[in-house]
Structure formats: C-alpha cells, structure tokens
Amino acid sequence: MGFNILVINPGSTSDDIGYYRGDTPVFEVTVRYSMADLEPYEGRNVTEQLPLRRKLILDYLLDNKVPLSEIDAVIGRGGFIRSVEGGVYAVNDKMVHDLETGKYGGIHPSNLGGILARDIARYAKCPSFIANPVVIDEMQPLARYSGLPENPRISIFHALSQKRVARLIADKLGKPYEKLNCIVCHGGGGISIGAHRQGKVVDVTNGYEGDGPMTPQRSGGIPCAKLIQMCFAPGASERDIRLKLRGKGGLIAYTGTSDVKELEEFIRTGQKRPGSLINCSQQKAKLALDAMIYQMVKYMGAMAVVLEGKVDFIALTGGLMFSKYIPQEIGRYVGWIAPMYVFPGSEEKDALRVAAARALADPKIVKQYT
Secondary structure: OOOEEEEEEEOOOEEEEEEEEOOEEEEEEEEEOOHHHHHHHOOOOHHHHHHHHHHHHHHHHHHOOOOHHHOOEEEEEOOOOOOEOOOEEEOOHHHHHHHHHOOOOOOOOOHHHHHHHHHHHHHHOOOEEEEOOOOEOOOOHHHHOOOOOOOOOOOOOOHHHHHHHHHHHHHHHOOOHHHOEEEEEEEOOOEEEEEEEOOEEEEEOOOOOOOOOOOOOEOOOOOHHHHHHHHOOOOOOHHHHHHHHEOOOOHHHHHOOOOHHHHHHHHHHOOOOOOOOOOOOHHHHHHHHHHHHHHHHHHHHHHHHHOOOOOOEEEEEEHHHHOOHHHHHHHHHHOOOOOEEEEEEOOHHHHHHHHHHHHHHOHHHOEOOO
C-alpha cells in the first residue's frame, strides 16, 4: 500500500514542495523568492518567514484539491539541530525549540522544514518527520583540525542531497554506496563539497558560512587578517559581518545579484532585465562567475587528495547545475580525476518521500531527538 506524503524542502532562495499518493506526484513545485521578497528578513530570525511559507504550502494543497485528512505524513528538510547520525527523526518539542532558537548556531531557512512539517501535520492529524539533516557528522578526526583548537572545523552540508545522489549513481554502477569512494558537490545558494568514503562523508566543506568556495550568496573561506580589521572597523556590527559572510557575500557582493541564470544571460547578451540588480560590466560578471567555479574545483581537487586519488566518480547536483556553463567548466578542470555525473536540481524531495514512506512502513526505524 502506498502512503500519501507531503514533502517540504525550504532553501535559502526557494521552497521545493511535493505531494505524493504512493509513488505518484500530485504536484511538485519549486517556488523561487526574489531578493525583494526576502530583503525584509535579512539578519532576522528565520521563523519570521513562517507565515509566508506556510500560506504558500496550504494554498498549493487547496489549489490541487488535497484534503488535509488524507495526508499520512509530512516530512521536512532537517535544519540546524545538534549533530546526529543519519536517519529519520520524529519532530518533537525539543527539536522545534532548537530550530526556532538557533541553539546550534544556525538560522538558515532549512530550520523551517521541521517546524512547517509539524505545523501542517497538526492540521492533518498525522506524524511529522525530518531525515538526514544538514548536521550529520561523519568527519574523520584529521578533518576537524582548523589550526585553532577552540575553533574546529564542523560538519554542516547538504547531507540529504549529497547522499541521495551518491546512492543513485552507485545503483547505476551496480555497486553498493558503502563500497565506493566519490566526490559530491551540491551547488545552490550555498555550496558544499564532500569526500564520501565507503558510505561516510569523511571530509566536507561547511556549506553554511566561512568555509569552502564562495557561492551566489556566501563568502566562503576568506583571508582572516582583513576580516579581523573589518570586524573592528568603526561602526561595524556582528550583524553586518555575518551578512557579508552569508547573504551578501560571494557573487552578490561582486555583481549585485545572486541569480546565476540572470547573470549568465547578462554575460551572454549584455542585456539586463527590468529591475535587475546587476551593477557591474559583462567582463566583471564573467570573472566573478569563473572565480566561483575555480574555487569549487579547487576544493574538489582537495577532496580527491583526501580520498588518496581513489575516486570512483564525481557527482554534481543542486540548482546551479541547471546551467550548461557551470558543469561544463567544472568538467574541464576535474574530468581527469574520475567520471562525472550531473543531476541538475535536487533529488531531495524524492529522498524525503522515500524516508517518510520507510518510516510509516516500519515505525521502529524512527529515531527520537533528545
């Protein structure tokens, strides 16, 4: 028997929403938010976006004539809770408290996944879950060293997406994920690059702030000395610096926009859309885009070294991979390392649907967050 499952996957610039009767999608939609939509929430607690996103989900259910009473489970993308092992977790009061307060250092929109799942599940009178949250930690001991004992490297990445795509490719190759080594890059508003060794992500860039390549909205790893000066500049606040690292860093800092599709169109044609925020020349726009790609491949090369050159495949996924140019350029740099597979967009909705169905079929696998 199939289950009726609502999947909610909030991201920094979009919401992926899907409703499924068994394996059959009733609707699947990616709603993208403009800078104007999100600007009022910059630097504020992510829970202030709840009414905006909740209404959107309920409207889609209503528009598609889905009665709340038929939903068997609601599952959301896992956000910033304490570090946990992989699996399916029931959403409970402790988890919601940690997501709402950002207790573990994160106020990313992914925190809304668990909160929205429980909110809507209460209307539907059904269970709510998260699965494979961004804080899965499988890093090997050497990868935790940063140079400062009081500031270790930590594991925050697109775990759900990375593991799903790695397993899909392993299935194509006819081998267990747990027997393969691979490099997986998820590219969206944030970018994370992981070294997967026999089923464990033994090293990974922090996809949230202050590590890895620059992204459409984030600075990535930056020179420390100048950052210290910026922190102590007259009038500087913690909020200002955090926004430079996450929200107003990366491509948006160089070009005025985090919309890569718009940026590529401008580079190709020289034309700006009405209301465009692009504030640079075509040449500078292309240099910034190429610099982001350059940083991405540098970290992929580093992960190949972590795996001692024994790489079975490289996987690219996330919204950035809808671009023809970005994966093409990545392949030019790293194609010699291993075969490369491109999964544009996200496999996260299907991964969440499968996880929820598995939890409903076998409740014993559901873990409790404490």
